[in-house]
Amino acid sequence: MALSFDTDSEATGLCAFIDASPSPFHACAEAGRRLSAAGFRLLSETDAFPAEGGRYYLVRGGSLIAWSSESAGGPYPAATPFRVVGAHTDSPNLRIKPQPDLARAGWQLLGIEFYGGPLFNSWLDRDLGLSGRVAVRRGDGAAGVQTRLVTINEPVLRVAQLAIHLDRGANEGLALNPQQHLTPLWGVSTEPGDFREYLAAAAGVDPADLLAWDVMTHDLQPSRRIGRDLDLISAPRLDNLATSYAGVRALIDAVEALTRPPSSGRSSSGRPSTGMPPSSPIPVLVLFDHEEVGSQSERGAMSTLLPSVLERIVISAGGGREDFHRALAGTVVASGDMAHATHPNYPEKHEPQHHIAINGGPVLKTNVKLRYATDSVGAAAFITACDQAGVPMQHFVSRNDLPCGSTVGPMTAALVGATTVDFGAPMLSMHSARELCGAKDPAMYAGALAAFLNPQT
DSSP: OOOOOOOHHHHHHHHHHHHSSSSSHHHHHHHHHHHHHHTEEOOOOTTTOSOOOOEEOOOOOOOOEEEEHHHHTOOTTOOOOOOEEEEEOOOOOOEEEEEEEETTTEEEEEEEEEEOOGGGGGGGGOEEEEEEEEEEOOOTSOOSSSEEEEEEEEEEEEEEOOOGGGOOTTOOOOOOOOHHHOOOOOOOOOOOOOOOHHHHHHSSOOOGGGEEEEEEEOSSOOOOESTTTOOEEEEOOOOHHHHHHHHHHHHHHHHHHHHOGGOOOTTTTSOBOOOOOSOOOEEEEESSOGGGGGGGGGTTSSSHHHHHHHHHHHHHOOOOOOHHHHHHHHHEEEEEOEEEOOTTTTTGSOOOOOOOOSSSSSEEOOTSSSSSSOOOHHHHHHHHHHHTTTTEEEEEEEOOOOOOOOOSSHHHHEEEEEEEEEEOOOEETTSSSSSEEEESHHHHHHHHHHHHHHHOO
Protein backbone atom coordinates (compact mmCIF):
# COMPACT_ATOMS: atom_id res chain seq x y z
CA MET A 1 0.00 0.00 0.00
CA ALA A 2 1.32 3.46 -0.90
CA LEU A 3 1.77 6.05 1.86
CA SER A 4 -1.44 8.08 2.14
CA PHE A 5 -0.09 11.12 4.03
CA ASP A 6 1.49 13.89 1.93
CA THR A 7 5.11 14.58 2.87
CA ASP A 8 5.06 18.35 2.41
CA SER A 9 1.70 18.80 4.13
CA GLU A 10 2.74 16.81 7.18
CA ALA A 11 6.08 18.64 7.48
CA THR A 12 4.23 21.97 7.36
CA GLY A 13 1.58 20.69 9.75
CA LEU A 14 4.14 19.54 12.29
CA CYS A 15 5.86 22.95 12.26
CA ALA A 16 2.53 24.70 12.79
CA PHE A 17 1.56 22.33 15.62
CA ILE A 18 4.85 22.88 17.44
CA ASP A 19 4.73 26.67 17.11
CA ALA A 20 1.18 26.67 18.53
CA SER A 21 2.30 24.48 21.46
CA PRO A 22 4.97 26.24 23.55
CA SER A 23 3.82 24.41 26.72
CA PRO A 24 2.04 21.10 27.45
CA PHE A 25 -1.15 23.05 28.18
CA HIS A 26 -0.98 24.72 24.78
CA ALA A 27 -0.23 21.36 23.14
CA CYS A 28 -3.45 19.93 24.57
CA ALA A 29 -5.39 23.01 23.48
CA GLU A 30 -4.01 22.75 19.93
CA ALA A 31 -4.66 19.00 19.77
CA GLY A 32 -8.18 19.63 21.07
CA ARG A 33 -8.77 22.30 18.44
CA ARG A 34 -7.82 19.87 15.67
CA LEU A 35 -9.88 17.07 17.17
CA SER A 36 -12.92 19.34 17.54
CA ALA A 37 -12.63 20.30 13.88
CA ALA A 38 -12.78 16.57 13.08
CA GLY A 39 -16.00 16.07 15.03
CA PHE A 40 -14.64 15.12 18.45
CA ARG A 41 -16.56 16.39 21.47
CA LEU A 42 -14.85 17.68 24.62
CA LEU A 43 -15.99 15.90 27.80
CA SER A 44 -15.57 16.85 31.44
CA GLU A 45 -14.25 14.13 33.72
CA THR A 46 -16.86 15.07 36.30
CA ASP A 47 -19.72 14.27 33.91
CA ALA A 48 -21.00 10.82 33.02
CA PHE A 49 -19.61 9.46 29.78
CA PRO A 50 -22.23 9.32 26.99
CA ALA A 51 -23.84 5.95 26.38
CA GLU A 52 -24.09 6.58 22.66
CA GLY A 53 -21.14 5.96 20.41
CA GLY A 54 -19.21 9.00 19.23
CA ARG A 55 -15.90 10.85 19.04
CA TYR A 56 -14.74 12.23 22.37
CA TYR A 57 -11.76 13.70 24.17
CA LEU A 58 -10.96 15.06 27.61
CA VAL A 59 -8.13 17.20 28.97
CA ARG A 60 -6.52 17.03 32.38
CA GLY A 61 -3.99 19.87 32.61
CA GLY A 62 -1.21 19.05 30.15
CA SER A 63 -2.61 15.59 29.32
CA LEU A 64 -5.27 14.58 26.80
CA ILE A 65 -7.13 11.38 25.93
CA ALA A 66 -9.22 11.01 22.76
CA TRP A 67 -11.15 8.03 21.40
CA SER A 68 -13.93 7.04 19.07
CA SER A 69 -16.66 4.56 19.97
CA GLU A 70 -18.53 4.95 16.70
CA SER A 71 -18.24 2.63 13.72
CA ALA A 72 -19.89 2.17 10.35
CA GLY A 73 -20.62 -1.38 11.46
CA GLY A 74 -22.74 -0.39 14.46
CA PRO A 75 -22.11 -0.12 18.22
CA TYR A 76 -18.97 -1.67 19.69
CA PRO A 77 -19.54 -4.58 22.11
CA ALA A 78 -18.66 -3.64 25.69
CA ALA A 79 -15.64 -5.98 25.80
CA THR A 80 -14.06 -4.61 22.60
CA PRO A 81 -10.26 -4.31 22.94
CA PHE A 82 -8.48 -1.00 22.47
CA ARG A 83 -5.67 0.12 20.19
CA VAL A 84 -3.85 2.88 22.09
CA VAL A 85 -1.21 5.30 20.81
CA GLY A 86 0.61 7.04 23.67
CA ALA A 87 2.97 10.01 23.66
CA HIS A 88 3.88 12.94 25.91
CA THR A 89 3.41 16.69 25.64
CA ASP A 90 6.22 17.99 27.88
CA SER A 91 9.81 18.85 26.93
CA PRO A 92 12.88 19.90 28.94
CA ASN A 93 13.01 23.64 29.59
CA LEU A 94 13.44 26.36 32.21
CA ARG A 95 10.45 27.04 34.49
CA ILE A 96 9.78 30.13 36.60
CA LYS A 97 9.99 29.74 40.38
CA PRO A 98 7.17 30.90 42.71
CA GLN A 99 9.29 33.81 44.02
CA PRO A 100 11.49 34.57 41.02
CA ASP A 101 12.42 38.25 41.32
CA LEU A 102 16.16 38.91 41.64
CA ALA A 103 18.52 41.85 41.24
CA ARG A 104 22.27 41.41 40.89
CA ALA A 105 25.09 43.60 39.57
CA GLY A 106 22.63 46.12 38.13
CA TRP A 107 20.52 43.50 36.38
CA GLN A 108 17.00 42.26 36.91
CA LEU A 109 16.81 38.47 36.72
CA LEU A 110 14.18 35.74 37.09
CA GLY A 111 14.78 32.66 39.19
CA ILE A 112 14.21 29.42 37.26
CA GLU A 113 14.15 25.73 38.01
CA PHE A 114 15.24 23.48 35.18
CA TYR A 115 12.69 20.88 34.10
CA GLY A 116 13.66 17.43 32.86
CA GLY A 117 17.12 16.88 31.40
CA PRO A 118 17.83 19.85 29.13
CA LEU A 119 21.13 20.41 27.36
CA PHE A 120 22.00 23.52 29.39
CA ASN A 121 24.30 25.07 26.80
CA SER A 122 21.53 25.03 24.17
CA TRP A 123 19.56 27.59 26.19
CA LEU A 124 22.36 30.16 26.18
CA ASP A 125 22.05 33.38 24.18
CA ARG A 126 18.55 32.66 22.85
CA ASP A 127 15.61 35.03 22.77
CA LEU A 128 13.07 33.43 25.10
CA GLY A 129 9.35 33.93 25.57
CA LEU A 130 7.06 32.68 28.32
CA SER A 131 4.09 30.34 28.21
CA GLY A 132 2.00 28.11 30.43
CA ARG A 133 -0.98 28.20 32.73
CA VAL A 134 -2.07 30.53 35.54
CA ALA A 135 -4.57 29.92 38.34
CA VAL A 136 -6.69 32.97 39.19
CA ARG A 137 -9.63 33.81 41.38
CA ARG A 138 -12.96 33.62 39.62
CA GLY A 139 -14.05 37.00 38.42
CA ASP A 140 -17.79 36.45 38.77
CA GLY A 141 -17.86 36.55 42.57
CA ALA A 142 -18.14 32.78 42.82
CA ALA A 143 -15.89 30.76 45.07
CA GLY A 144 -12.98 28.79 43.67
CA VAL A 145 -10.38 29.36 40.98
CA GLN A 146 -10.13 29.08 37.24
CA THR A 147 -7.18 28.50 34.95
CA ARG A 148 -6.23 30.19 31.73
CA LEU A 149 -3.41 29.90 29.22
CA VAL A 150 -0.74 32.55 28.93
CA THR A 151 1.48 33.09 25.91
CA ILE A 152 4.16 35.78 25.70
CA ASN A 153 5.78 35.48 22.28
CA GLU A 154 8.12 38.40 22.89
CA PRO A 155 11.88 38.24 23.60
CA VAL A 156 11.59 39.06 27.30
CA LEU A 157 14.33 36.74 28.62
CA ARG A 158 17.89 35.75 27.76
CA VAL A 159 20.46 33.53 29.47
CA ALA A 160 23.71 35.33 28.65
CA GLN A 161 26.87 33.27 28.23
CA LEU A 162 30.16 34.38 29.75
CA ALA A 163 32.57 35.87 27.19
CA ILE A 164 35.44 33.61 26.21
CA HIS A 165 37.90 36.31 27.35
CA LEU A 166 36.70 35.58 30.90
CA ASP A 167 36.61 31.78 30.45
CA ARG A 168 39.51 30.73 28.22
CA GLY A 169 38.75 27.04 28.75
CA ALA A 170 35.13 27.23 27.61
CA ASN A 171 35.82 25.47 24.30
CA GLU A 172 37.62 22.64 26.09
CA GLY A 173 34.71 21.89 28.40
CA LEU A 174 31.84 24.18 29.33
CA ALA A 175 30.58 23.51 32.86
CA LEU A 176 27.31 25.20 33.78
CA ASN A 177 25.94 25.30 37.31
CA PRO A 178 22.14 25.53 36.88
CA GLN A 179 21.75 27.57 40.08
CA GLN A 180 24.38 30.13 39.13
CA HIS A 181 24.62 30.19 35.35
CA LEU A 182 21.11 29.61 33.95
CA THR A 183 19.34 32.57 35.54
CA PRO A 184 17.83 34.63 32.69
CA LEU A 185 18.07 38.41 32.41
CA TRP A 186 14.95 40.43 31.81
CA GLY A 187 15.83 44.03 32.65
CA VAL A 188 18.41 46.58 33.80
CA SER A 189 17.92 47.90 37.34
CA THR A 190 19.32 47.70 40.81
CA GLU A 191 15.85 46.72 42.06
CA PRO A 192 14.09 43.39 41.40
CA GLY A 193 11.23 43.40 38.91
CA ASP A 194 7.69 42.35 39.73
CA PHE A 195 7.01 39.14 37.82
CA ARG A 196 3.58 38.67 39.34
CA GLU A 197 2.45 42.07 38.12
CA TYR A 198 3.94 41.44 34.66
CA LEU A 199 2.32 38.04 34.34
CA ALA A 200 -1.03 39.30 35.63
CA ALA A 201 -1.05 41.99 32.95
CA ALA A 202 -0.32 39.36 30.30
CA ALA A 203 -3.15 37.21 31.65
CA GLY A 204 -5.53 40.16 31.87
CA VAL A 205 -6.17 39.87 35.62
CA ASP A 206 -5.47 41.90 38.74
CA PRO A 207 -2.17 40.88 40.40
CA ALA A 208 -4.06 40.17 43.65
CA ASP A 209 -6.18 37.62 41.78
CA LEU A 210 -3.18 35.77 40.33
CA LEU A 211 -2.75 32.89 42.77
CA ALA A 212 -0.15 30.61 41.15
CA TRP A 213 1.42 29.71 37.84
CA ASP A 214 2.93 26.90 35.77
CA VAL A 215 5.00 29.08 33.47
CA MET A 216 8.02 28.12 31.41
CA THR A 217 10.40 29.54 28.83
CA HIS A 218 10.31 28.74 25.13
CA ASP A 219 12.60 29.52 22.21
CA LEU A 220 11.07 32.15 19.94
CA GLN A 221 12.69 31.01 16.70
CA PRO A 222 9.94 29.48 14.54
CA SER A 223 10.03 25.88 13.37
CA ARG A 224 11.14 25.59 9.77
CA ARG A 225 12.45 23.32 7.06
CA ILE A 226 16.18 23.59 6.49
CA GLY A 227 18.96 21.89 4.52
CA ARG A 228 20.13 22.05 0.93
CA ASP A 229 17.00 20.29 -0.27
CA LEU A 230 14.77 21.40 2.62
CA ASP A 231 14.69 17.77 3.73
CA LEU A 232 15.17 18.56 7.44
CA ILE A 233 13.03 20.20 10.12
CA SER A 234 14.63 22.42 12.76
CA ALA A 235 12.30 23.01 15.67
CA PRO A 236 11.98 23.12 19.46
CA ARG A 237 10.16 20.38 21.36
CA LEU A 238 10.29 17.72 18.63
CA ASP A 239 10.72 15.42 21.62
CA ASN A 240 7.87 14.71 21.88
CA LEU A 241 5.45 16.99 20.03
CA ALA A 242 6.37 15.22 16.79
CA THR A 243 4.71 12.09 18.17
CA SER A 244 1.80 14.06 19.64
CA TYR A 245 1.14 15.61 16.23
CA ALA A 246 1.43 12.27 14.43
CA GLY A 247 -0.93 10.71 16.97
CA VAL A 248 -3.60 13.36 16.44
CA ARG A 249 -3.34 13.03 12.66
CA ALA A 250 -3.43 9.24 12.89
CA LEU A 251 -6.48 9.13 15.17
CA ILE A 252 -8.48 11.44 12.92
CA ASP A 253 -7.53 9.43 9.85
CA ALA A 254 -8.26 6.06 11.48
CA VAL A 255 -11.66 7.19 12.75
CA GLU A 256 -12.62 8.54 9.33
CA ALA A 257 -11.79 5.15 7.82
CA LEU A 258 -13.71 3.25 10.50
CA THR A 259 -16.85 5.35 10.23
CA ARG A 260 -17.09 5.78 6.47
CA PRO A 261 -19.25 3.17 4.67
CA PRO A 262 -17.31 0.92 2.26
CA SER A 263 -19.11 2.41 -0.72
CA SER A 264 -17.56 5.81 0.00
CA GLY A 265 -14.25 4.73 -1.44
CA ARG A 266 -11.48 6.60 0.33
CA SER A 267 -11.08 8.79 3.40
CA SER A 268 -10.13 12.47 3.09
CA SER A 269 -6.44 11.59 3.53
CA GLY A 270 -6.56 9.08 0.68
CA ARG A 271 -6.61 5.88 2.73
CA PRO A 272 -9.21 3.22 1.81
CA SER A 273 -12.50 3.56 3.65
CA THR A 274 -13.07 0.19 5.25
CA GLY A 275 -16.31 0.55 7.18
CA MET A 276 -14.82 -1.97 9.61
CA PRO A 277 -17.31 -3.99 11.66
CA PRO A 278 -17.64 -3.39 15.42
CA SER A 279 -15.18 -6.26 16.03
CA SER A 280 -12.33 -3.89 15.15
CA PRO A 281 -10.54 -2.36 18.19
CA ILE A 282 -11.52 1.02 19.63
CA PRO A 283 -8.87 3.62 18.66
CA VAL A 284 -7.47 5.72 21.53
CA LEU A 285 -4.88 8.50 21.72
CA VAL A 286 -3.32 9.46 25.06
CA LEU A 287 -0.90 12.38 25.44
CA PHE A 288 0.69 12.41 28.89
CA ASP A 289 2.35 15.28 30.73
CA HIS A 290 5.40 14.94 33.02
CA GLU A 291 7.25 12.18 31.14
CA GLU A 292 10.49 14.14 31.32
CA VAL A 293 10.39 14.12 35.14
CA GLY A 294 9.29 10.56 35.78
CA SER A 295 5.52 10.60 35.04
CA GLN A 296 4.55 10.31 38.71
CA SER A 297 1.68 12.80 38.89
CA GLU A 298 -2.10 12.90 38.66
CA ARG A 299 -1.85 13.24 34.88
CA GLY A 300 1.39 11.38 34.11
CA ALA A 301 1.74 7.89 32.68
CA MET A 302 2.12 6.44 36.20
CA SER A 303 -1.31 7.77 37.17
CA THR A 304 -4.65 6.00 36.83
CA LEU A 305 -5.72 8.41 34.08
CA LEU A 306 -5.53 5.96 31.17
CA PRO A 307 -6.93 2.81 32.85
CA SER A 308 -9.76 4.77 34.46
CA VAL A 309 -10.81 6.32 31.15
CA LEU A 310 -10.66 2.94 29.40
CA GLU A 311 -12.85 1.46 32.14
CA ARG A 312 -15.36 4.29 31.85
CA ILE A 313 -15.57 3.71 28.08
CA VAL A 314 -16.48 0.08 28.77
CA ILE A 315 -19.02 1.06 31.44
CA SER A 316 -20.64 3.66 29.19
CA ALA A 317 -21.17 0.90 26.62
CA GLY A 318 -23.10 -1.11 29.22
CA GLY A 319 -20.23 -3.34 30.31
CA GLY A 320 -18.94 -4.32 33.75
CA ARG A 321 -15.63 -5.24 35.34
CA GLU A 322 -15.50 -8.57 33.53
CA ASP A 323 -15.95 -6.80 30.18
CA PHE A 324 -13.27 -4.29 31.11
CA HIS A 325 -10.69 -6.99 31.88
CA ARG A 326 -11.62 -8.87 28.72
CA ALA A 327 -11.06 -5.67 26.75
CA LEU A 328 -7.64 -5.13 28.33
CA ALA A 329 -6.64 -8.71 27.56
CA GLY A 330 -6.92 -7.96 23.85
CA THR A 331 -5.56 -4.39 23.97
CA VAL A 332 -2.31 -3.34 22.31
CA VAL A 333 -0.51 -0.10 23.23
CA ALA A 334 2.02 1.71 21.03
CA SER A 335 4.17 4.05 23.12
CA GLY A 336 5.71 6.75 20.96
CA ASP A 337 8.76 8.84 21.76
CA MET A 338 11.55 10.16 19.58
CA ALA A 339 14.56 8.00 18.69
CA HIS A 340 18.26 8.75 18.30
CA ALA A 341 19.35 8.91 14.67
CA THR A 342 22.96 7.92 14.08
CA HIS A 343 25.03 11.08 14.56
CA PRO A 344 27.67 11.55 11.83
CA ASN A 345 30.07 13.31 14.21
CA TYR A 346 29.68 10.71 16.97
CA PRO A 347 29.12 7.33 15.26
CA GLU A 348 30.93 5.57 18.10
CA LYS A 349 28.03 6.43 20.43
CA HIS A 350 25.63 4.19 18.50
CA GLU A 351 25.14 0.44 18.20
CA PRO A 352 27.02 -0.36 14.96
CA GLN A 353 24.58 -3.05 13.81
CA HIS A 354 21.57 -0.75 14.14
CA HIS A 355 22.12 2.32 11.98
CA ILE A 356 19.20 4.79 12.26
CA ALA A 357 18.71 7.16 9.33
CA ILE A 358 16.90 10.48 9.18
CA ASN A 359 14.03 10.21 6.69
CA GLY A 360 14.34 6.44 7.02
CA GLY A 361 10.94 5.74 8.56
CA PRO A 362 9.62 4.93 12.05
CA VAL A 363 11.92 3.28 14.57
CA LEU A 364 11.03 0.18 16.59
CA LYS A 365 12.81 0.46 19.98
CA THR A 366 13.84 -2.59 22.02
CA ASN A 367 15.74 -3.10 25.26
CA VAL A 368 15.91 -6.43 27.09
CA LYS A 369 16.21 -4.61 30.44
CA LEU A 370 12.72 -3.27 29.70
CA ARG A 371 13.63 0.38 29.50
CA TYR A 372 11.38 -0.05 26.47
CA ALA A 373 8.33 -2.32 26.73
CA THR A 374 8.66 -3.97 23.30
CA ASP A 375 8.40 -7.73 23.07
CA SER A 376 7.97 -9.93 20.00
CA VAL A 377 4.16 -9.73 20.05
CA GLY A 378 4.15 -5.93 20.30
CA ALA A 379 6.91 -5.68 17.71
CA ALA A 380 4.85 -7.80 15.32
CA ALA A 381 1.88 -5.46 15.70
CA PHE A 382 3.99 -2.40 14.84
CA ILE A 383 5.84 -4.12 11.98
CA THR A 384 2.47 -5.13 10.54
CA ALA A 385 1.21 -1.53 10.83
CA CYS A 386 4.25 -0.21 8.94
CA ASP A 387 3.71 -2.86 6.25
CA GLN A 388 0.05 -1.91 6.04
CA ALA A 389 0.93 1.78 5.69
CA GLY A 390 3.62 1.08 3.10
CA VAL A 391 6.42 2.76 5.07
CA PRO A 392 9.92 1.50 5.88
CA MET A 393 10.82 0.68 9.48
CA GLN A 394 14.09 0.78 11.43
CA HIS A 395 15.32 -0.97 14.60
CA PHE A 396 16.96 0.87 17.52
CA VAL A 397 19.04 -0.81 20.21
CA SER A 398 21.44 1.00 22.57
CA ARG A 399 25.08 0.04 22.92
CA ASN A 400 25.78 -2.42 25.75
CA ASP A 401 28.22 0.03 27.34
CA LEU A 402 25.85 3.03 27.36
CA PRO A 403 22.68 3.52 29.45
CA CYS A 404 19.33 3.45 27.68
CA GLY A 405 16.63 6.07 28.08
CA SER A 406 13.01 5.20 28.70
CA THR A 407 9.53 6.56 28.08
CA VAL A 408 5.88 5.97 29.00
CA GLY A 409 5.80 2.46 27.51
CA PRO A 410 6.98 0.29 30.44
CA MET A 411 4.82 2.03 33.05
CA THR A 412 1.77 1.99 30.78
CA ALA A 413 2.29 -1.72 30.17
CA ALA A 414 2.48 -2.35 33.92
CA LEU A 415 -0.62 -0.28 34.76
CA VAL A 416 -2.85 -1.47 31.94
CA GLY A 417 -1.50 -5.02 31.64
CA ALA A 418 -1.60 -4.85 27.85
CA THR A 419 0.86 -5.82 25.14
CA THR A 420 2.98 -2.72 24.54
CA VAL A 421 5.49 -1.68 21.91
CA ASP A 422 7.85 1.31 22.01
CA PHE A 423 8.60 3.21 18.82
CA GLY A 424 9.78 6.62 17.67
CA ALA A 425 10.90 8.83 14.82
CA PRO A 426 14.61 9.53 14.20
CA MET A 427 16.14 12.82 15.29
CA LEU A 428 19.35 14.56 16.37
CA SER A 429 19.99 17.01 19.24
CA MET A 430 17.46 15.41 21.57
CA HIS A 431 16.77 17.59 24.66
CA SER A 432 18.34 20.64 23.03
CA ALA A 433 16.37 23.87 22.92
CA ARG A 434 16.50 23.33 19.15
CA GLU A 435 16.18 19.82 17.71
CA LEU A 436 16.41 18.25 14.24
CA CYS A 437 14.40 15.62 12.35
CA GLY A 438 13.71 14.68 8.75
CA ALA A 439 11.04 16.44 6.68
CA LYS A 440 9.87 13.11 5.22
CA ASP A 441 9.48 11.33 8.55
CA PRO A 442 6.30 13.05 9.88
CA ALA A 443 4.19 11.64 7.03
CA MET A 444 5.57 8.12 7.48
CA TYR A 445 5.14 8.42 11.25
CA ALA A 446 1.47 9.42 10.99
CA GLY A 447 0.83 6.78 8.36
CA ALA A 448 2.20 3.97 10.52
CA LEU A 449 0.18 5.11 13.55
CA ALA A 450 -3.04 5.40 11.54
CA ALA A 451 -2.53 1.81 10.38
CA PHE A 452 -1.81 0.70 13.94
CA LEU A 453 -5.06 2.25 15.18
CA ASN A 454 -7.05 0.70 12.34
CA PRO A 455 -5.50 -2.71 11.67
CA GLN A 456 -6.63 -4.45 8.48
CA THR A 457 -7.40 -8.09 9.28
